[in-house]
Amino acid sequence: MAEDNSYESMLCVKPEVHVYRIPPRASNRGYRAADWKLDEPAWSGRLKITAKGKNAFIKLEDRNTGELYAQAPVEQYPSIAVEAVTDSSRYFVIRIEDGTGRHAFIGLGFADRGDSFDFNVALQDHFKWVKQEGDLAKLEASQSAAPKLDLSFKEGQTIKISIGNIKKKDAGGAKPRPVGGGLLPPPPGGKPGGVLPPPGVLQTLPVAQPNTAPVLDLGSPVTAAQPSSDMWGDFTSAGSNSNKDAAKSGWVQFS
16 A cells, blocks of 8 residues: 555646635535636646545646645545535635645636536546445455355265266177178188179079080090091091091191
8 A cells, every 4th residue: 555655646637727715605505606706816827636545636736837836635526625616517616735734725717618527527537446446455355254165075075977878888799780782701711802793693603614525635546437526627628648647646737
């Protein structure tokens, strides 16, 4: 808090304001600017609103030299330190202090209505911030004073979590058969890369019978009386001598 009090911030600056001597309040109805001598201000100069900690300060300074003319500390707003008049929005009554305990009430007026609006808003925003800071400090104090909720596990304490919609995989169940293809698995000694034809093709293909007749029978002689059994008979017509020699030797010679 000491650091906040040592820092002074600027809230608002207005280059032209007027100060008026005001008569004592006649009743509790409030002040009226019409009762003042508005055409004869007691002083004219510059206005500054500063903030130090929670308090705001209205400072009236000479516009040329910056010399302090009067100062009005404001501890809350609205309050007796700053009051608006009942007949105008451009005039206020502020309570100034000299630092020795003495105070006095003076009239404060702005030439422009927008300057009086900024003056009013600057004070409202500052004390709104002060209220929010106070509420936040109270909340933090109440939270720190309240007992903290202990959510840690005690010794030996466990927690059980139930997860639904999960089916256990049957390790001993039958494996699903592959769909489509119709291919037989390879034999135990065979290579897995071979592709077998479908079963229907194996059944429809004719089985080739082995040809047991020898191409050239070297053991038995070929006679001329059986031309149908001699597969080389077309070549024997070239000469009769060749056919006789071939019949005797069993060899077929080409001419």
